Amino acid sequence: MLNHLLRKIEKKEYRIGIIGLGYVGLPLLWTFHNEGMQVIGFDIDKTKVESLKEGRSYIKHLGKNMMQELAKSNRCDATTDFSRLSEADAILMCVPTPLDRHREPDMSFIVKTTETVSKNLREGHLVILESTTWPGTTEELMIPILEKNSGLKAGKDFYIAYSPEREDPGNPKFNTAMIPKVVGGYGAEDLELAVKMYETAIVKCIPVSNCKTAEAVKLTENIFRSVNIALVNELKVVFHAMDIDVHEVLEAASSKPFGFMKFTPGPGLGGHCIPIDPFYLTWKAREFERHTRFIELAGEVNTNMPSYVVNQTMIALNKHHKSLNGSNILVIGLAYKPDVDDMRESPTFKIFDLLKEMGANISFFDPYIPKVIPTREHADWTGVESIVWNYENISKFDAVVISTNHSNIDYTELADWSECIVDTRNALNGIKPKNEIHFFKA
Ligand SMILES: NC(=O)c1ccc[n+]([C@@H]2O[C@H](COP(=O)([O-])OP(=O)(O)OC[C@H]3O[C@@H](n4cnc5c(N)ncnc54)[C@H](O)[C@@H]3O)[C@@H](O)[C@H]2O)c1
Structure with a gap:
């Protein structure tokens, strides 16, 4: 046989x-x-x-x-x-x-x-x-x-x-x-x-x-990613408080030809793998009376990132003498990572939920997701459609939050058209802000 x-x-x-x-x-x-x-x-x-x-x-x-x-x-x-x-x-x-x-x-x-x-x-x-x-x-x-x-x-x-x-x-x-x-x-x-x-x-x-x-x-491969993403997300929050650009730090650190691997911070974890798979080991480890503290800690740091983004958006609006409550917010990117149409476990949904809880009116733009398809977890957003990319539509928002940095978006155009942009992905790198309250890092 x-x-x-x-x-x-x-x-x-x-x-x-x-x-x-x-x-x-x-x-x-x-x-x-x-x-x-x-x-x-x-x-x-x-x-x-x-x-x-x-x-x-x-x-x-x-x-x-x-x-x-x-x-x-x-x-x-x-x-x-x-x-x-x-x-x-x-x-x-x-x-x-x-x-x-x-x-x-x-x-x-x-x-x-x-x-x-x-x-x-x-x-x-x-x-x-x-x-x-x-x-x-x-x-x-x-x-x-x-x-x-x-x-x-x-x-x-x-x-x-x-x-x-x-x-x-x-x-x-x-x-x-x-x-x-x-x-x-x-x-x-x-x-x-x-x-x-x-x-x-x-x-x-x-x-x-x-x-x-x-x-x-x-599982080891995905836990490695989850823990390292949590680490750079934590560093982002700490360095931001110190007025240090985490992206510049990571870029410079990655010039070391050994012993360092660059991970990129963002608005949280998404996709069908990294936010989920590590907890398969956590579950199995219990059978052996073992604990997976790194996995839990990474999960905690990564799931808190959307709150951090919303907090930064609040600060950004505050500088414009506006409150989140009643503001019109455009979130860019619903897919969990750039250049794909996969919105499973996307942290953008959490950002939507938190902004809505604070009384903001939410719209989104994603070149790959014209409409939110039905999902059990995000039923509230089913059927919401991506706005059309043009000056009239984009310029009317009180703030824009970049959640996913798709490479086919014209960020220079976005910077020209918007008064206040909260950037979770360093998408505005190299673009000059109009004034000191134009770009915010989150
Ligand atoms: N998406 C990734 O990048 C990726 C990478 C590595 C590993 N994985 C793993 O691979 C597995 C599949 O992930 P995916 O992203 O392809 O999922 P998916 O949801 O894109 O595809 C799964 C498919 O299985 C079908 N299906 C469900 N139940 C079925 C059944 N009983 N009989 C026949 N078909 C059935 C679904 O209809 C769906 O088409 C998961 O374990 C995932 O963790 C995914």
Whole structure:
């Protein structure tokens, strides 16, 4: 069985099924397709499946060409019919891993998907989880479901591995194929198969001892980011009080050719990963009576940043003899980071909420988000539309808060048109303020 699948992989004659066609699954599907493999995308979201079949783009930075090419290809298919999982040799799971209302891991997507896979599992299948999750998920949660429902044994009748996704959406320097893949297998054969399979499409594999080590690698990478972002956010607040420009400090510090890595402060943390993933370890650590104080502290500093931004906006308006209450505020950038259309966990929503609580009237501009789509967490803002960029619209606000520094915004124009700008991202760097109460750093 092992040799049969290995031969198929070596000849690139295997078929890959990817479950979850979002920010991770779609570029992964494209990567394997590019290398000549047969790919089938699975999703419970009918609109994504239809978009893929019809060549319509639904993730801006991936572009239209990719979707059109996939739609035309006879090596790519997409479906909501999960019985077709049996057609695939390898099944990759890229489903969400959010936090629930109590900020604990919401494993429901992994559990449901694993149950679906288990009903369609056959001998020789290779199953790989790519979602970010707590160490132990593959072996403690998935394997029992897969074995129970299928009657097959992991590592013997079917193979299983974990390999975290390291996608950086919108980063033009890296695509999925160029980012080395960490892989942990249930046993030696599971690892060998998974590594050989990824090596058909991805530059390099880094095999590790087991699935839980690979799961821990991904969390470590994201905790590293969360803690370092919290550090520069804290430094920003402290240096600001001392009238020191944190951006100038970080730029100069990063001239050190060793022992320093530059992180950039901002209005808080956003996205589907950094604000969430560290707490998967916090949750699991409790089982071992261990505490994750760095993670908690970083979370505290980062979640307080929107309040800091609102406070700075209040100070800025004060200098203009205005109060937040009753002021019209334009917030620029709803996406959680520049040049993407992803507003998940964006700190801008928190800034909206806090400004509204203080009685301000809020509008936003985001070139990538024309309208706020419905979300459970930010239902109040559903349907609100981005304003149109022109002098009449922009100049009427009492203050503008730059929350995300998309690179296609004309900040010189913004500086000309606005009287008071609160900049959380150093977007106005190099532009001369009109007067001393024009630009504020936050
Ligand atoms: N977005 C990133 O930059 C990034 C980077 C690295 C890792 N990750 C991790 O990858 C995983 C996926 O993240 P994403 O950003 O691609 O999420 P996403 O929300 O963009 O996509 C997930 C997809 O899974 C589908 N789905 C949900 N339940 C399903 C089910 N039961 N069966 C089939 N499909 C189902 C959804 O409809 C959606 O299309 C998460 O664990 C995330 O933490 C994300």
